Amino acid sequence: MATSDVTQGLTADVYGQLHPVETDEMIAQKLKQFEEELEKLPQDQKHGLQQAQEKCPAELTNEFKLMFLRSEVFNADLAAKRYAHYWDKRVEICGPEKAFLPLTLDGALRDDEVALKIGFVNYLAGCSDPHGRAILYVLPGNQDKTKYTRESMGRAVWYVIHAALEEMPEAQKHGIIFMAHPAGAKLAQFDRAMMKVVLSAIQGTLPVRLSAFHICQPPAFFKIILPIAKLFMSERTKKRLCIHFGSTAKICEKLTKTYGLTKANIPQTLGGDAKVDTPAWIETRRAAGK
Incomplete structure (x- = not known):
């Protein structure tokens, strides 16, 4: 867990x-501390950021920078490093020709409709936990x-996460729940x-x-996959893993009683009422120019 001076005395x-x-x-x-920490970063850690400052300065708003501060619980040093790394990674994921375009369906994602609509990572629009955390539903099948x-799917994953943070502002403060x-x-x-x-994102x-x-409900071969996945996980991520076995009814009950989710915010395939329709969600966002 990122720590900072603003968390003293708070209850987890x-x-x-x-x-x-x-x-x-x-x-x-x-935000002032954030800018100071950015200045301290070595030049070789700011190549992508410097390109963004030249090519898409309108995207480098205080509102966007605030998202990085929130993600690191207002630890300005960690937030600045994440922000600089973000732009390097965005160039890697999107390519130099798309990295500085808006992350919209008709911008940087214009060639990724198949990856988006296949429903690997799905945003449950309008669904959240009691704290306003957004919920992303991952369907490996x-x-x-x-x-x-693989590059196209990488951009699709980035888009869905960005969209969740945009549509559910409380998720910037309280976090995102992945449900696989x-x-x-x-x-x-x-x-x-x-x-x-996905994990590096x-x-x-x-x-x-x-x-x-x-x-x-992980399959039997999950015991083969998990050790491999953990190779790419930070210690913080490993602590966030919650593995649920048993019937759909039992899992739904645990998600509600232990984690405060309501059936309205749990996918139908896990015993809840939330409908997963990523193609329809994509078209709604396209119509809105997002």
Whole structure:
């Protein structure tokens, strides 16, 4: 857990996370510290950021920088490092020709519709836990590497996470819940390199606080996959893993009683009422120019 001076005296929630009370004065002070920490970074850690300052300065708003501060619980040093790394990684994920375009369906994602709509990582629009955390539903069984490139899926994952932070502002403060349901997936669908792309996105790159990674009803070969996945996990991420075995009813009950989720915010395939329709969500965002 990132620590900073704004968390003293706070009580951790069910996921062990602390949530500082934000004030305009505190935010202004932390943004100032953030800029100071950016200045301290070596030039070789700011190549992507410097390109962004030249090519898309309109995107480098205080609101965007605030997301990185929130992701590191207002630790300005860690937030600045994450911000600089984000831009280097964005160039790597999107390529230099798209990295500085808006992360919209008609911008940097214009060639990634198949990867987006296949439903590997799905945002449950309008769903959250009691603290306002966004929920992303991961369906490994939907992967089909014959239909998209790994790079395209990487951009799709970035887009979905960005969209969740945009549509659910409280998620910037309190975090995101990943809920994976690999039941029915085949061993051949598990892509080691894709695991690395997803984990690197949420570990020190995108401005996201990972609150939990619930893995529900893992298949028998999960014992083969988990040690490999853990090779790419930070210690913080490993602590966020919550593995649930048993019937759908039992898992749904645990998600509600232990973690405070309601059935309205749990996918139908896990016993809840939330409908997963990523293609429809994509078209809604396209119509809005997002």
